[in-house]
Amino acid sequence: MIEIELKKTRKSSKHHFQLDVNLITAPQKIIGLTGASGSGKSTFFKILSGLVRPDSGTIKVNNHLWCNIDHKKYKKPQQRSCSYLFQEATMFTHLTLAQNIQFANTKLTISEVQHWLSKLDLFELRNQYPNALSGGQQKRAALIMTLVNPTDVILLDEPFSALDEEAQQLVVKLIKTHHQQHQPTIFIASHNIEILKQLCHVTTTITHGKLDIPLTL
């Protein structure tokens, strides 16, 4: 079971933003999140991964308490079984594509790294550095880095942006296969409603930081 109840306020000179999430769901679902830019999707992911601390609330995943602000319990990102594809598809710029995958999961053998790269049509680029890759290629490579460590929760922030239709379908297929094999709970933030419908058990919208998903999911 995934139980999330949290609040986070961000004040700046330009605007005041409040994230307010109430979410209880069975595990192993694929949940799509839509919403306008700045609605709080990425902030929600950052809090879930442990990169940003909420002001209040609780996060419980499969009976593991990740965060309870009232009781001063807080697991660092390293202590959470959670992978995260950043919106900007971050990679390590001093490492080649293959070295990035290897660094993401140091237990992988060279042939396993090559196998992963082939899945998203990146094998030929294995010795290239991230700066030499296009936005779409970086996105696919960063997705592989997210999936090579099987975790309870996977957060994918705009995994289909910068991809052509063919690459989008490859990514959809990879996410589906990964979900069937490892059964994680996957959150996907995207503006591409069509793909979310195709991939997710449920799709919901964050509006001005407010996300409410009932127990019935």
Place this chain on the structure above:
Amino acid sequence: MDWTPLLLSFKLAFITIIVLLGIGVPLAYFLAFSKSKSRYFLEALVGLPIVLPPTVLGFYLLLAFSPHQMFGSWVSNTIGVSLVFSFVGLVVASVIYSLPFMIQPVKNGFESTNTSMVALAKVLGKSNWTIFWKVILPNNINALVTGAILTFAHTLGEFGVVLMIGGSIPKETKVASIAIFEYVETLQFEQAHRYAIILLAISFIILLSVQFLSLTKKQQSYD
């Protein structure tokens, strides 16, 4: 031409760089990432050699290194070497007065490390130790080299502190800058010129290397 003062200067500079890489990198990391308020105090302390007249720094180091003072006597009793008028004393003084020249570029490099890469390493489950060695350090090689080059140049050119701590003992503390001073004092300009032109050429090459390094870094960030 007696090459000993120049060789002694190079030896002093290299040892200072090695010691400062050991001390300076963790210190720069602390100054760049610590949220402790003590870092402001420490940063001001580390930066002192930049603004202090070398004679002031030399004077206080001379007092501290004296075998009649607590620190000097402790070092003398522990390792059996006096820090005053000795090469070891010159190394310790050199490490202190060159500290900001190593710390500043390395700290600036650490601070400008891509935060997304550090965040990514965290969500990949990497420990802070691994993040430092495998992400932060490899992305700051230029900063480390710049720090080492500036330390080298500064150690090579320092005069006031060296004179006060080391004096001018041939083959022990008489480095190139001291030799130049003594030749000028005794009006042996040709001898002074030989050392001076070598230091001038080295300093220019060093500054050129720093420029080249910063150019390489800019090009990398535009790629």
